[in-house]
Amino acid sequence: MSSAGLGRPIAFRWSPLVTALAFALPVVFVLAPLAIFLVYSFFSVDQGQIVYAPTLANYLRFFTDPVFLPVFWRTIVLCLSVAAISILLAYPTAYFLTTLHGRWRYVLLMLLMVPLLMSYVIKIYAIRSILGLNGFLNKALVGLGIIAEPSTLFVFNMNAILLTLTLLLIPFAILPIFLALERIPQVLLSASHDLGASNLQTFLRITLPLSLPGVASAASFVFVLAIGDFLTPQMVGGISGFTFGRILYSQFGTAFNWPFGAALSVALAMVVIAAILAGERFGRNRGASL
Amino acid sequence: MIVVPRLSTILLAAVTGVVAVLLYSPLFVPIVSSFFPVARGEVDWSSPTVSTYVALAGNHEILAALRATLVVGLCTVVLAVVSGTLLALYYHGRRAGRSLLQFIVFLPFLTPPIISGLALLIFFREIGLERSLLTVIVGHTVFVLAIVYRTVLTRLQSMSRTLVEASYDLGATKWQTFWRVILPNLSSAMAGGAILAFALSFDETMITILVTGTQTTLPVRLWAMMRLGFSPDINALVALILMFTVLLCALAARFLVPRQIATQRS
Numbered sequence: 056m057s058s059a060g061l062g063r064p065i066a067f068r069w070s071p072l073v074t075a076l077a078f079a080l081p082v083v084f085v086l087a088p089l090a091i092f093l094v095y096s097f098f099s100v101d102q103g104q105i106v107y108a109p110t111l112a113n114y115l116r117f118f119t120d121p122v123f124l125p126v127f128w129r130t131i132v133l134c135l136s137v138a139a140i141s142i143l144l145a146y147p148t149a150y151f152l153t154t155l156h157g158r159w160r161y162v163l164l165m166l167l168m169v170p171l172l173m174s175y176v177i178k179i180y181a182i183r184s185i186l187g188l189n190g191f192l193n194k195a196l197v198g199l200g201i202i203a204e205p206s207t208l209f210v211f212n213m214n215a216i217l218l219t220l221t222l223l224l225i226p227f228a229i230l231p232i233f234l235a236l237e238r239i240p241q242v243l244l245s246a247s248h249d250l251g252a253s254n255l256q257t258f259l260r261i262t263l264p265l266s267l268p269g270v271a272s273a274a275s276f277v278f279v280l281a282i283g284d285f286l287t288p289q290m291v292g293g294i295s296g297f298t299f300g301r302i303l304y305s306q307f308g309t310a311f312n313w314p315f316g317a318a319l320s321v322a323l324a325m326v327v328i329a330a331i332l333a334g335e336r337f338g339r340n341r342g343a344s345l
Numbered sequence: 346m347i348v349v350p351r352l353s354t355i356l357l358a359a360v361t362g363v364v365a366v367l368l369y370s371p372l373f374v375p376i377v378s379s380f381f382p383v384a385r386g387e388v389d390w391s392s393p394t395v396s397t398y399v400a401l402a403g404n405h406e407i408l409a410a411l412r413a414t415l416v417v418g419l420c421t422v423v424l425a426v427v428s429g430t431l432l433a434l435y436y437h438g439r440r441a442g443r444s445l446l447q448f449i450v451f452l453p454f455l456t457p458p459i460i461s462g463l464a465l466l467i468f469f470r471e472i473g474l475e476r477s478l479l480t481v482i483v484g485h486t487v488f489v490l491a492i493v494y495r496t497v498l499t500r501l502q503s504m505s506r507t508l509v510e511a512s513y514d515l516g517a518t519k520w521q522t523f524w525r526v527i528l529p530n531l532s533s534a535m536a537g538g539a540i541l542a543f544a545l546s547f548d549e550t551m552i553t554i555l556v557t558g559t560q561t562t563l564p565v566r567l568w569a570m571m572r573l574g575f576s577p578d579i580n581a582l583v584a585l586i587l588m589f590t591v592l593l594c595a596l597a598a599r600f601l602v603p604r605q606i607a608t609q610r611s
Contacts, residue, residue: 077435078442080428081449084487088468089452092460095467148364151357163361170368172590174548176564177583180571181371191370222367229364254353283457286551286568300459307463307555317467320460327457 096317105313113318123302123319130299131326133213134281137220138228138274144221145228145273146266152229153236164233171226179290182219186210186291211293219291220281227280228273231338235269236262268338275334279327299323372587379580397581404578410566414547417478417562421485421546422539428486429493430535434527437501454491461488462555469556476558484556485546492545493538500534537600544593 097109117123148167152160170178185191186209193205209215239262247257285300292298303323306316379397381390401407432450436443453461462484469480508530512522550564557565563586570579 073431073435077432078446080432081446084483085449085452088461088464089456091471092464092467144360144364144367147357147360151354151361154354154357167365167368169591170372172544172548172594173372173587174550174564174567174583174590176550176568176571177375177586178371180567181374184374185370191374222371225364225368279457283459284551285459286554290571303459303463307466313467316463320463323457324460327460331455 092317093321095314096321098314098317100312100314103311113315114321116315117318117322126297126302127299127322129213130282133217133298134220134278136217137224137281138277140217140221141225141228141277142232142270142273145225145232146270149229149233149236149269150262152233164229167229168226175223176286178223179219179287182222183210183215183291186215186218210291212295213292215291215293216288216296216298219287220284223287224277224280227276231272231276232266232269235266235272239265271337272334275330275338278330279334282323282326282330375580375583376587379584397578400578401581401585407563407566407579407582410561410563413478413560414562414564417481417485418543418546420482421489422543424482424486425489425493425542426535426539429490429538430497430531432490432494433497433501437498450494451491453487458488458549458551459555462552465552466555476556478558478560480556480558481553481562484552485549488549488552489542489545492541493535496534496538496541497531500531504530533600537597540593540597540600544590544597547590547593 095105096113097111099106099108099110099112152164155163183190187193188205188207188210190210192209193202196202197205209218243261243265244257247261252260283300285298285304288296288298288301289304292301299319300323303316303319306312306319310316380393380395382392382394436447465480465484465487466476469476469483474480504527508526509522512526517525548564549562550568553562553565554568561569567579567582
C-alpha cells in the first residue's frame with residue numbers, strides 16, 4: 056500500500072468525448088441553472104410575463120421597500136440565535152461524549168445522530184404538535200405549575216420557529232464540536248495539570264480555545280441550514296413568524312415574481328457565502344493540534 | 346484522558362440527557378400515536394391497535410406517492426452512481442480544472458436547497474421541460490452526486506496503484522483491468538454511496554417541492570397533507586419510514602466502514 060493516496064491517476068486514457076462529458080455534466084446541470092438564476096434577478100415581470108430586459112429594479116426594491124430589509128435582518132438574527140442556542144446545548148453534550156471511553160463514546164454519538172435520518176417534514180409536524188396548545192410542552196408546564204393554563208406562546212410565531220429549528224439542527228452542532236474536542240492532544244491537558252492548573256483553568260485556557268474552530272464550524276453549519284429553510288417557518292410560524300425564506304418562496308408561488316425572487320435569493324446567497332467563509336476561516340485555525 | 350470532577354460530569358450528563366430527549370421526542374410522538382388512539386391531544390394507553398397500519402394499506406394516495414418516491418430514488422441512484430463513479434475515475438489524479446469542477450459538483454450540496462431548487466425550476470422552464478417526476482429525478486441526482494463522487498473518490502485514493510500495474514504486467518487490457526480490478530475494488534464504496542444517495546433522495550423535500558409536477562413524492566405529499574391536518578394512518582407510515590431509514594443507514598455503514606475497523610469495534 057506504499058503508493059496509496061499519492062494522487063497519481065490510475066492509468067487510464069480518456070477519449071475527448073469522455074472529457075467533454077465529464078465537463079458537461081456539472082456545467083450543464085449545476086453551473087448553468089445557477090447562472091441563469093443570477094441573470095433572472097436582473098429581469099422584471101409585467102402582467103405575468105417575464106420581461107427579458109436588464110434592470111436593477113429588483114435590487115433597488117429590496118433595499119428601498121420597507122418590507123424586505125427588516126425581515127431580512129430579523130431572519131439573520133433568528134438564525135444566529137438558533138446557532139447560539141444549538142451550540143449552548145451541543146457543547147456540553149460533545150464534551151460529555153469525550154469524557155466517555157471506548158465504544159460508548161461512538162455509540163452515544165451515533166444515537167445522537169440517528170434523529171437526522173428521520174424525515175424532516177415529519178419531525179417538523181411532530182414538533183408542532185408538541186409545542187401546540189394541546190401539546191406535550193404545555194401539559195408539562197401546567198403540570199409542573201410553571202404556567203397556570205396552556206399558552207399559545209410556543210406555536211405560530213417566531214419563538215416556535217426558533218425552537219423548532221434548534222431541535223432540528225442540534226446534531227449538526229454536536230458533530231463538529233465533538234471532532235474538535237476529540238482532536239485536542241491529551242498531553243496538553245496532562246501538562247496543564249502537572250503545572251498545577253485546576254480543572255476549570257485547564258478548560259478555560261486549553262480546551263475551550265482549542266475547541267473554538269469546531270464551534271465556528273458548528274455555528275456556520277447551523278446558520279446556513281437554518282436560513283435556507285422555508286418549510287419550518289411555513290409550518291410553525293403562523294402569520295407573525297414571517298422569515299426571508301418564506302417571502303422568497305412566495306415570490307415563486309402566490310406573488311409570481313420570479314425575477315424578484317431570484318434577486319432575493321442572491322441576497323440570501325451572499326449571507327450564506329459569508330457564513331461559509333467565516334466558518335472556513337475560523338474553523339481551519341487548528342495550528343495547535345499536534 | 347480528560348479528568349473531570351464528579352459534579353461537572355453529572356451536569357454534563359444531565360445536559361446530554363436533555364439534548365437526547367429533545368432530539369428523540371419528535372420521533373416518538375408519531376410512533377406512539379401509530380399504536381394508540383389519540384383523541385384531543387390525549388393518548389389512550391388502554392387500547393393498543395394496529396388499525397392505522399391496516400388503514401394505511403388502503404390509502405391509495407399515499408401508496409401512489411410511495412411508488413413515485415421509490416421510482417425517483419432508484420433512477421436517482423442509478424444516474425448518480427454511474428456519473429459519480431465516472432467523474433471520480435476521471436478527476437482522480439491531477440487534471441487541469443479539477444478543483445474548479447469538483448467545486449461545481451459540490452455546489453448543490455453547499456447552497457441552500459431553496460436556491461438550488463429555484464435555479465433548477467427556472468432552468469427547466471427556460472429549456473422548456475415540463476415539471477414532472479423526470480425533473481425531480483434530475484434535481485435529486487444533482488443534489489446527491491457529490492456524495493457518491495466523494496465516496497468513490499476516497500476509495501479510489503486509498504486503492505493501491507500496484508494492483509493496476511500488476512494487472513497490466515499480467516497482460517490484461519485496459520478494459521479487463523477496469524472490469525476485473527478497478528470496479529470490484531470500488532463496488533462496496535459504490536454500494537455505500539448508492540444507499541446514502543437513496544436515503545437522501547427518499548427524504549428530500551425542499552428541492553422536490555420546487556421542481557415537482559402533479560405527480561409527487563412522499564415527503565411532498567405528506568407536507569401537503571399536514572398543512573390540512575391528516576388522518577392517523579400517516580403515523581403508521583411515519584413509523585415504517587423511520588424503521589426503513591435506520592435499516593438503510595445501518596446497511597450503508599456496513600459498506601462504508603472498512604472491515605478491519607468494523608471488527609475491531611465490535
